[in-house]
Amino acid sequence: ATVLAIETSCDETGVAIVKNRKVLSNVVASQIAIHHPYGGVVPEVASRHHLEMVNSVLDQALETAGLDWSAIDGVAATCAPGLVGALLTGITAAKTLALVQNKPFLGIHHLEGHIYASYLTETTLQPPFLCLLVSGGHTSLIHVKDCGVYHTLGHTVDDAAGEAFDKVARLLNLGYPGGPIIDQLASQGNPKAFTLPEGKISLPNGGYHPYHSSFSGLKTAVLRLVQALKQDNQPLPVADIAASFQETVAKSLTKRAIACAVDFGLDTIAVGGGVAANSGLRNYLQEAAKLHNLRVLFPPLKYCTDNAAMIACAASDHLNQGHLSPLTLGAQSRMSLEEVMQLYQQ
Numbered sequence: 174a175t176v177l178a179i180e181t182s183c184d185e186t187g188v189a190i191v192k193n194r195k196v197l198s199n200v201v202a203s204q205i206a207i208h209h210p211y212g213g214v215v216p217e218v219a220s221r222h223h224l225e226m227v228n229s230v231l232d233q234a235l236e237t238a239g240l241d242w243s244a245i246d247g248v249a250a251t252c253a254p255g256l257v258g259a260l261l262t263g264i265t266a267a268k269t270l271a272l273v274q275n276k277p278f279l280g281i282h283h284l285e286g287h288i289y290a291s292y293l294t295e296t297t298l299q300p301p302f303l304c305l306l307v308s309g310g311h312t313s314l315i316h317v318k319d320c321g322v323y324h325t326l327g328h329t330v331d332d333a334a335g336e337a338f339d340k341v342a343r344l345l346n347l348g349y350p351g352g353p354i355i356d357q358l359a360s361q362g363n364p365k366a367f368t369l370p371e372g373k374i375s376l377p378n379g380g381y382h383p384y385h386s387s388f389s390g391l392k393t394a395v396l397r398l399v400q401a402l403k404q405d406n407q408p409l410p411v412a413d414i415a416a417s418f419q420e421t422v423a424k425s426l427t428k429r430a431i432a433c434a435v436d437f438g439l440d441t442i443a444v445g446g447g448v449a450a451n452s453g454l455r456n457y458l459q460e461a462a463k464l465h466n467l468r469v470l471f472p473p474l475k476y477c478t479d480n481a482a483m484i485a486c487a488a489s490d491h492l493n494q495g496h497l498s499p500l501t502l503g504a505q506s507r508m509s510l511e512e513v514m515q516l517y518q519q
């Protein structure tokens with residue numbers, strides 16, 4: 174099916190047209206520069222800018238694809254999880270278009286979109302596989318069983334991986350968003366310069382949870398390290414700190430993803446979310462996967478961070494299965510992947 178999808182869950186206004194797994198157009202208007210002075214995303218500001226941008230982004234997506242409405246089989250929008258005001262802008266636009274153009278409407282779970290990013294370039298990929306989803310708000314290991322059928326095996330108990338990058342960048346006064354800046358700095362630093370703690374989740378039997386992660390302790394350890402180094406009145410070795418932090422995150426994620434894939438007999442790990450762009454994680458996970466004969470898929474950077482192509486790809490699959498959402502569907506700030514099928518009429 175050919176689907177037009179709108180993504181407005183956070184700070185990117187995206188519209189894309191995808192035919193099954195083929196991207197016909199993918200337009201993203203980022204608000205990063207707008208939120209930069211605040212050091213993070215301001216929800217009200219995000220909603221207003223989505224509203225201002227959505228029509229022109231829509232026009233561009235249709236024009237780039239060179240299609241008119243007769244070629245479009247359905248209209249989709251991200252409906253959960255995310256900032257409710259931001260999500261509502263996209264959902265309302267999509268529902269209106271669906272109604273006016275007389276097309277089916279589909280609400281899409283944002284994290285299902287991040288999972289589908291891998292299908293856009295690995296067009297023959299089929300479930301089952303493991304998805305390592307590492308974004309600004311999530312760090313999850315997901316057993317992908319079928320379209321709409323997911324089982325979350327591991328998650329962070331506190332900060333998401335991307336959030337950890339952003340917080341560490343902030344305490345080093347590097348700017349926002351922190352991931353790309355730390356990634357860049359880390360390439361000039363020594364990852365063995367400092368030993369930092371990998372967060373481990375204790376189990377009642379004295380062992381550690383093999384798939385859950387924790388990053389708030391690591392962030393605090395970086396803060397303590399910075400405070401201790403500042404006492405010496407020497408210039409802060411920012412690149413070494415960035416490299417050591419990045420390697421600790423990469424190691425922690427790699428260990429958990431490999432354990433999960435091996436334990437569940439899954440031969441492919443598809444990575445998604447903004448942190449999938451991280452070069453430390455890419456290198457570390459690729460190397461480890463070789464030793465275990467696992468295949469690792471990293472989408473190109475434009476499909477790692479928020480975009481509507483991944484949402485349209487998920488919607489196309491759902492539409493092919495006959496899944497449709499009611500026009501009464503609303504936005505939800507929280508929703509687990511296990512609840513995805515509740516978005517569709519049975």
Ligand code: ATP
Pocket residue numbers: 182183254255283287307308309310311334335336338339350351352353356446447448449450451452477478479
């Ligand atoms: P969610 O999908 O959980 O709602 P989100 O959509 O805001 O969160 P994404 O847009 O997928 O998250 O990713 C943004 C995050 O990715 C930010 O925290 C950013 O710092 C991080 N990030 C982007 N590029 C890199 C990189 N090269 N290295 C590490 N982190 C990165």
Ligand code: FE
Pocket residue numbers: 283287308309446478479
């Ligand atoms: Fe996202």
Ligand code: MG
Pocket residue numbers: 183184185309478479
């Ligand atoms: Mg984002």
